[in-house]
Amino acid sequence: MAERQATIASRVGLHARPASLFIDAVNRQPVEVTIAAKGSDDLDASSILSIMSLGAANGDVVTLKAEGDGAEAALEELAQLLETDLDAE
Amino acid sequence: MSNTTIPSAASASASASASASGAADATAAPESAASGSEITGVGVSPGRVIGRVARMAPPVEAPDPAEKAAPGRSIDDEYARITDAAAAVQAELTARAATVSGDARDVLEATALMASDPTLAKAAKKLLDDGRSAERAVWEAGTSIAEQFAALGGYMGERAQDVYDVRARLVAALRGVSAPGLPNPGHPYVLVAVDLAPADTATLDPAQVIALVTSDGGPQSHTAILARALGIPAVVAAPQATTLTDGSEVYVDGTRGRVILDPSDAERADADLAARQSEALVPFDGIGRLSDGHEVALLANIGGVKDAAAAVDANAQGVGLFRTEFLFLGRDTEPSVEEQVSDYRAVFAAFPDKKVVLRTLDAGADKPLAFLTNDDEPNPALGIRGYRTSLEKRQVLVNQLRAIQTAREAENADVWVMAPMIATADEAADFVGLCREAGLPTNGVMIEVPSAALTAAHIFATADFVSLGTNDLTQYTMAADRQLGSLSALNDPWQPAVLQLVQHVGQAGRAAVSASASATTGKPVGVCGEAAADPALAVVLVGLGVTTLSMTSRAIQAVSTVLRSVTLDEAETIAAAVIAAPTAAEARRIAREHLPILETLGL
Secondary structure, three states: OOEEEEEEEOOOOOHHHHHHHHHHHHHHHHEEEEEEEEOOEEEEEEOOHHHHHHOOHHHHHHHEEEEOOOOHHHHHHHHHHHHOOHHHH | OOOOOOHHHEEEEEEHHHHHHHHOHHHHOOOOOOOOEEEEOOOOOOOOOOOOOOOOOOOOOOOOOOEOOOOOHHHHHHHHHHHHHHHHHHHHHHHHOOOHHHHHHHHHHHHHHHHHHHHHHHHHHHHHHHEEOHHHHHHHHHHHHHHHHHHHHHHHHHHHHHHHHHHHHHHHHHHHOOOOOOOOOOEEEEEOOOOOOOHHOOOOOOOEEEEEEOOOOOOOOOOHHHHHHOOOEEEEEOHHHHHOOOEEEEEOOOOEEEEEEOHHHHHHHHHHHHHHHHOOOOOOOOEOOOOOEOOOOEEEEEOOHHHHHHHHHOOOOOEEEEOOOOHHHOOOOOOOOHHHHHHHHHHHHHOOOOOOEOOOOEEEOOOOOOOOOOOOOEEEEHOOOOHHHHOOOOOHHHHHHHHHHHHHHOOOOOEEEEEEEOOHHHHHOOOOOOOOHOOOOOOOEEEOOHHHOOOHHOOOOOOOOOEEEEHHHHHHHHOOOOOOOOOOOOOOOHHHHHHHHHHHHHHHHHHOEOOOOOEEEEEEEEEEEHHHHHHHHHHHHHHOOEEEEEOOHHHHHHHHHHHHOOOOOOOOHHHHHHHHHOHHHHHHHHHHHOOOOHHHHOO
């Protein structure tokens, strides 16, 4: 099981446009990814409703997990995305 | 709804005359309108056009809690229906997102993702276990998620609305019906609905909608106001409009209040004539006057900065009604004084050296505010609204007045202030006193309650001016709810009782002694209700003593053109004849008879 933490860089937190961009990236990965924050369960990272329910704000740390071939690379790419200020696009 | 057989030419004309005379008689209504048949209603925005019908989809109703999947359907079958519907809704919303930009695009993209969200699908799938239909499973899963969001409040709470919207779209897709909200036929169309609320039409594209037809609603409903603001024909209170189907071609006559299905050459020629007539309207040059030079300033009704731009484009001589609710609606707490100052300044800055009449907060009734009004009144229209909210929450009004004064001092507009829902001379004196304490120089009241109209002379003892809110004045005088199409005949500013109140106020205004240095008598009496936008009624109002008219910007041109066709004497003669009429219909007829320019211009 690969695991990676990332700090949310988007000013609005993981909502709206940043969340949509994140999910597009999750759906491009060869593995399934989960996301957790503030002691929540590991939620489906391709589910916008789940991500929204995390209420992850700017500066919060989220934990990404994935398993199987390509898991490490997938989490690396997703973590870098979260640590970019997606609002700036 | 079953289909009638296609009528022959003979029976078509027979049913045409039956439906024309039986329009108000529900038992005579045919199941679907026959070709060439005429649907009658109330014309609320002039013009004649021909176009194709696209109906507003009705809101999606909850599936019955006991609704089960069709017999023979397995859980996998039902689940496949859900995933198909989800994919379809996602595709539609994604396509729509591509046509807009900014925040609207982000919201649509997020909503598209919600539609196909795996969490939602999984939750719905679980609910299929005991035989529920796909519709019911999706409804319950969506409800549960929306309620979780709502309970979180804040940003999440606001997203609950998006989840409810997705829930409705998924169920509509499952049922094979149109998604709720504005239709999207891909070409200009005639929007047909039961009634239209501001929320429905917020995203209406004026390039696409060429006319409005509603089976309910009245002359002062949102539909009427919207149509006049867009300058498109509209017919309301036309019960037969429920029989119009998507794609049918109709001729809509917003001047006379008729809709004709499958128009003939006569209607096509008339629609062409209408297009030429609208080109004959003279653009307003910024001086509202009659043919003898008697001045009647033509001002605009606005709700915010966007409207202000339209008013400037239309050469409005200022603003006769600046509605301030936009700042307050939908909020949990009162906006700060700083925020208000900034918003008021944005509008004042658009009208340097011009009059801007600002109406203080008009909350309550159909405009509830969490921090100000009660939502458990039995009769909100007769309850704590407008000025009355300051009886208990005085500071909100005091803060607003302070913000207005600060904004006024920073800009060059000639700012006047008025309160809504004033009923007595005492209330007027109290309000004007508060305004003067705040440093505001020109203060008045709206006259929309009959008691205020009748005691106008006493009100003028303290008020510097009054403005007639004819929409509510009509509602209260005729004791007829503005929102009910069935009462549209009563909710008509041409009603003799309403005109008599206007006359009474006009006379009080003339007799009022102005405290200003010039010792001329008379104080301004404006009209800011929809009545001012009706060119024929505008002439009558001037003849009854009204001194300024304020309306949706788009109506200024037509009103100006018609006012310039009469002298003040003529306007007074017409007003005298009109006010003697026993009915609203007769009043209108007399006015039209005296104003042949209306026919010429197709108004």
